Amino acid sequence: xxxxxxxxxxxxxxxxxxxxxxxxxxxxxxxxxxxxxxxxxxxxxxxxxxxxxxxxxxxxxxxxxxxxxxxxxxxxxxxxxxxxxxxxxxxxxxxx
Amino acid sequence: xxxxxxxxxxxxxxxxxxxxxxxxxxxxxxxxxxxxxxxxxxxxxxxxxxxxxxxxxxxxxxxxxxxxxxxxxxxxxxxxxxxxxxxxxxxxxxxxxxxxxxxxxxxxxxxxxxxxxxxxxxxxxxxxxxxxxxxxxxxxxxxxxxxxxxxxxxxxx
Numbered sequence: 030x031x032x033x034x035x036x037x038x039x040x041x042x043x044x045x046x047x048x049x050x051x052x053x054x055x056x057x058x059x060x061x062x063x064x065x066x067x068x069x070x071x072x073x074x075x076x077x078x079x080x081x082x083x084x085x086x087x088x089x090x091x092x093x094x095x096x097x098x099x100x101x102x103x104x105x106x107x108x109x110x111x112x113x114x115x116x117x118x119x120x121x122x123x124x125x
Numbered sequence: 126x127x128x129x130x131x132x133x134x135x136x137x138x139x140x141x142x143x144x145x146x147x148x149x150x151x152x153x154x155x156x157x158x159x160x161x162x163x164x165x166x167x168x169x170x171x172x173x174x175x176x177x178x179x180x181x182x183x184x185x186x187x188x189x190x191x192x193x194x195x196x197x198x199x200x201x202x203x204x205x206x207x208x209x210x211x212x213x214x215x216x217x218x219x220x221x222x223x224x225x226x227x228x229x230x231x232x233x234x235x236x237x238x239x240x241x242x243x244x245x246x247x248x249x250x251x252x253x254x255x256x257x258x259x260x261x262x263x264x265x266x267x268x269x270x271x272x273x274x275x276x277x278x279x280x281x282x
Contacts, residue, residue, distance in 0.1 A: 046219040047219055047222070065230055066203075066227035066231055067202070067203035067230060074196075074231075076199065076220075076223050076224055077223045078222065078226040078254070079226065095220050095224070096220065097141070097142050097143040097171070097172050097195065097218075097220050099220075100218065100219055101223065
């Protein structure tokens with residue numbers, strides 16, 4: 030998970046609970062996918078209670094990033110390739 | 126023909142939380158000691174502060190064996206490069222619940238959750254995945270959590 034610091038990210042939520050993070054994605058982003066813990070987003074294995082929602086907004090990827098001392102951050106990162114890769118994994122049941 | 130393959134000892138991963146609650150370091154060393162006496166090989170995974178507290182407390186490594194970065198442990202297990210027989214997740218906040226749920230999905234280990242701190246009762250209510258929960262409202266005094274551990278004896282399961 031070492032590359033977050035090198036990303037150009039925007040923090041949408043900080044020190045949130047996992048449930049707050051998931052609710053925020055479902056409320057604010059009509060397009061999202063559900064993944065299992067350990068699923069890789071960028072070089073990060075996401076942490077959380079399954080299913081974990083990953084939001085998609087055009088070329089932006091919105092995902093939870095959990096640290097032991099700071100709870101869950103909800104990060105928004107622009108990356109055309111990663112957004113396309115994640116869209117390709119859609120099961121169809123969770124995303125509009 | 127006899128099988129000469131050496132039997133590998135069982136392994137246990139201790140997933141540490143934020144070390145802001147004092148009992149964590151004490152209980153981690155106690156649990157490591159009990160696991161080693163029972164013949165298991167304990168491995169610790171935590172963030173830098175949690176790991177350093179243990180390493181400084183045990184400079185001659187009487188108790189500690191392998192210590193690794195928590196993110197690296199999650200990556201290795203997620204990528205099926207490594208796994209453990211038992212996994213103990215230390216929980217005193219929401220992040221701890223998230224890490225425990227993650228271990229329950231990515232690892233085949235028998236999962237134990239050690240829940241402590243001011244909000245231990247609320248946190249126990251949030252655990253809705255299969256595991257054995259060991260809980261006590263312990264913040265500074267590790268004895269209530271030690272007592273709960275001794276009743277379950279997870280090293281002997």
